[in-house]
Amino acid sequence: MDINKASQPELVTELKGLLHLDMVADKDKEFCTSLCDAYDKYESLSQKQEFWVGKMIERALRGSDSSKPSNSVTSSMPDQNAVDGFGEILDLFDSVQGKLKWPKLMIDHRGEKFCLKQAGPKSKYAGCVLIDDGKKFPDNDWRGFIDHDGVYHPAKMMSEEMLEKTRDLLEKISGDPAGYIGMKGKKVGSCCFCKKSLTTNESLEAGYGPVCADNWGLPWG
Secondary structure, three states: OOOOOOOHHHHHHHHHHHHHOOOOOHHHHHHHHHHHHHHHHHOOOOHHHHHHHHHHHHHHHHHHOOOOOOOOHHHHOOOOOOEOOOHHHHHHHHOOOOOOOOOEEEEEEOOEEEEEEEOOOOOOOOOOEEEEOOOOOOOOOOOEEEOOOOOEEOOOOOOHHHHHHHHHHHHHHHHOHHHHHHHHHHHHOEOOOOOOEOOOHHHHHHOOOHHHHHHHOOOOO
16 A cells, blocks of 8 residues: 555554554554544544554554564665765764753754754664654654665655755755854854854854854854
């Protein structure tokens, strides 16, 4: 079944089948059941609910394929829309390792909010840079991830417009991390890393403060 082309009844039927066959991970069963119950009750899903039904189907099917190594994100999630060339963003997050527990980069770009964060060691995406709109799960708008090779894998059910905006942002950050992040900070008057207001002349000139500059290995002064 092509998840991107399947109708809501087809998606829900597929997810119910996976639940029945016990192919859904224990930690996802309650959430998947609630999605199916919502469809049964209202005979329709919201756009976000439909996205998560597709996501849960993909996750269950990936987990059932024992021929794919569980510790390889790229091999378990092949994507014809994947784009290479974002190693600089990985390097940026690697530079903060051991300094911050939950490093984040938050940027408004072309009318959309973006949050980039590095997955922790216990995550399925350990070490990868995750991209969404910064909201808490399950209300967040998932936009994909950058794997260990610097390849961007878009979320499966993104609109073409959001895909283009996300790629554009990643290209701008990757092309000049300090310059672009600093420009955004100066524009809004607050740091894109910690979201604190920039109050000194030095911080306003750089677009971020001395603490974040030190944490993220960016030029200062």
